Amino acid sequence: MSAVCVGSADELKEAGRKVFDLEGTEIGVFHHEGAFYAWHNNCPHQGGPVCQGRLFRLVEEEVEANRETRGRRYHESRVNIVCPWHGIEYDVKTGQFPGNPAMALTPAKVYVENGEVFLDV
Amino acid sequence: MNDPATSLHTLAPKPIREIDTYSDSRDILAHSKREAQLKGYSDWLICDVDAHHVETVSWNEVVKYIEDPVLRDQADTYHKERTGAPPYGLNGDLGMRYQDVGGRIPHQSDRREKVETKTTHRDVVLTRRAMDGLSVDHMVLFPTPMLHLGLHPQPEMEVALAQAYNMWLTDRILSEDDGIVTLVYLPFNTPEEACRTVERFANKKGVIGFCVTSARHKPLHSNEYMKLYRMIEETGKPIAFHAGYHWQDPSLQTLPNFLSVHALGFVWCSMVMLTNWILSGIPEKFPKLKSIWVESGVAWIPALMQRLDDQYLMRQSEAPLLKRMPSDYMRENCWYTCQPMEKSNMKALELSFEMIKADTQLLYASDWPHFDFDTPGVIHDLPFLDETAKRNILGLNAARLFGLPTEKRQNKFILD
Numbered sequence: 001m002s003a004v005c006v007g008s009a010d011e012l013k014e015a016g017r018k019v020f021d022l023e024g025t026e027i028g029v030f031h032h033e034g035a036f037y038a039w040h041n042n043c044p045h046q047g048g049p050v051c052q053g054r055l056f057r058l059v060e061e062e063v064e065a066n067r068e069t070r071g072r073r074y075h076e077s078r079v080n081i082v083c084p085w086h087g088i089e090y091d092v093k094t095g096q097f098p099g100n101p102a103m104a105l106t107p108a109k110v111y112v113e114n115g116e117v118f119l120d121v
Numbered sequence: 122m123n124d125p126a127t128s129l130h131t132l133a134p135k136p137i138r139e140i141d142t143y144s145d146s147r148d149i150l151a152h153s154k155r156e157a158q159l160k161g162y163s164d165w166l167i168c169d170v171d172a173h174h175v176e177t178v179s180w181n182e183v184v185k186y187i188e189d190p191v192l193r194d195q196a197d198t199y200h201k202e203r204t205g206a207p208p209y210g211l212n213g214d215l216g217m218r219y220q221d222v223g224g225r226i227p228h229q230s231d232r233r234e235k236v237e238t239k240t241t242h243r244d245v246v247l248t249r250r251a252m253d254g255l256s257v258d259h260m261v262l263f264p265t266p267m268l269h270l271g272l273h274p275q276p277e278m279e280v281a282l283a284q285a286y287n288m289w290l291t292d293r294i295l296s297e298d299d300g301i302v303t304l305v306y307l308p309f310n311t312p313e314e315a316c317r318t319v320e321r322f323a324n325k326k327g328v329i330g331f332c333v334t335s336a337r338h339k340p341l342h343s344n345e346y347m348k349l350y351r352m353i354e355e356t357g358k359p360i361a362f363h364a365g366y367h368w369q370d371p372s373l374q375t376l377p378n379f380l381s382v383h384a385l386g387f388v389w390c391s392m393v394m395l396t397n398w399i400l401s402g403i404p405e406k407f408p409k410l411k412s413i414w415v416e417s418g419v420a421w422i423p424a425l426m427q428r429l430d431d432q433y434l435m436r437q438s439e440a441p442l443l444k445r446m447p448s449d450y451m452r453e454n455c456w457y458t459c460q461p462m463e464k465s466n467m468k469a470l471e472l473s474f475e476m477i478k479a480d481t482q483l484l485y486a487s488d489w490p491h492f493d494f495d496t497p498g499v500i501h502d503l504p505f506l507d508e509t510a511k512r513n514i515l516g517l518n519a520a521r522l523f524g525l526p527t528e529k530r531q532n533k534f535i536l537d
Contacts, residue, residue: 005134
């Protein structure tokens, strides 16, 4: 296991997301709500470059007490990584697909020391 | 370091860019190419029986091939004098193109990648990049917006645009690469013109069969098509029915979103057309005519087999031409493309493969660049298939069906 410095925490916070090729191992680093998360860049569906996809807030549907729906809306804070191959969405914090938590991204260890972000590879 | 067993590595992390509508196909498909190298596809023949280009990007070129001089002039003027207008003469879904799920799948939204070459057509360049990324030797190219052309209110416009497209495709695209082939569009609403299409294009370079787009309303078992089927049978080339969704179909109008209309629409039109194909006895009338059922996945086929067998037993007098069970014809006389292959229940998929005799009847298809494309890995990684079956489905079944070389292409092209 090697620790690899991938940049300053400030830089990565500002970027929000960066994806790195570490000698064949591809890892995406995400900053969301004050914390860093890192996921391997392989979609469990068909192996797509999931971390290179766009970020979208989770879409939810409002249902009232009488069970009538009031249409879709974006969640205020939950953000999904969307695989650009097929559009499969994963929560940036948990790595889970909203419709089936068993389908999830593979995590990578990420931490900050002395203002630098490190990945264990 | 947090973990004492971890050592500091000095390698320079190489940044990888986000994928957007400007990304190069080779970057988008880099993982597919890497998978092919890891799994050793280098000696596997791979035929992709269903991939697409967006013919409307080149529509101003296509309309120059319209035979009718008045229509051709109108189309030319239309494209010169209007900006932002949809392609001349085409019906279809205009802005109801929700395939990219609101921008989540950029390669489905648009492909604005750079194509620098001035000598090779853009569609050839993009197709070659996709072939390289998917490790494909032969790619069968279909149009995209024209999949709705069978619903055009003017049958003569279907004829005019189909013939122009076929001429343009064979002249500008297929002529440039032996690996890019097509199933030529039949203007099926006008049977005599469909026959003329067979006469004109059967022996053109790169034409390996004929295609009926399935979103249409004419009954394919009508007597007016018998001459067409006989002509196609005599060419020895197959006829394909390419599925499509059609939201205006009354049976689908309650569906509220693209997810549901796409899930059902493709399968529904295939079920209707294949039911008519089988129960009207076309495989008995034309025993050497090979049919291919394109882009509805696999799961619908066993369901239809059981359904037709069950009902046929009780109502044989309504399908008197049949000498075998409907499922026998579906297994012996029909071929199927696998995409989008349903994989959530592996046992069901295995049984489906067994029921349709996938070893000989199933054909790999990517459907690239559409949102539900499949890489060759969907077949290569199946746990219940032996290597012979995998090789058949990924390429050899198609090579035998279309009369393509069964060897892997060597030095197939230089990528631009």
